[in-house]
Amino acid sequence: MTRPAFHLAIPVDDLAAARAFYGGLLGLTEGRSTDGWVDWDCHGHQVVTHLVPGVRSQAAGYGTVDGHRVPVPHFGLVLGVEEFRSLARRLADAGTGFVIEPCLRYAGKPAEQWTMFLLDPAGNALEFKAFRDEAQLFAR
Incomplete structure (x- = not known):
């Protein structure tokens, strides 16, 4: 088994x-x-949902990207393009209310990527993205 890259408790x-x-x-x-x-x-990473009765998450603020x-x-999680598209369709078909609808960012630039933001039922914000070229993940 490969060791998870991160552990996240929410x-x-x-x-x-x-x-x-x-x-x-x-x-x-x-x-x-x-x-x-x-x-x-979560694709080889460990996400733990902890029950905290009466507590709902909310954004502390917003940035502009x-x-x-x-x-x-x-x-967030970086997916392959087809996996991203499949998830986006599944979420849309389920009537998911997106914070940011699936869209293309940085079109034509090295970091070109598909992205979407949504909230889980407890209000935790999640981002899923896919790069046209994953080798450009940290491109400037």
Whole structure:
């Protein structure tokens, strides 16, 4: 097994809703769990949804990226282009309310990428993106 690149713990106020979102909608595999938390395999990374009753996440602020208002904090995942498109279709078909609809950023530039932002049921902001050329992930 490859060691995960990151471990992220996020608060949720409803584990059933988290299971429906992370497992059902996003298609992540559920790992260990208790009555208070659930581990998710997020493409080889460990995301843990911790039950925190009565607490809902919200953006502390917003930044501007390529003319879009981006919620901060957020966590994101870089996908392949086809995987991104498939996820975007699945989310749209499910009636997901996007913070930023799937769109192309930096068109024609080295860091050209598809991106989308959405909120989980607890209000945690998520970004998914895909680069035309993944080798340009950190291009200036």
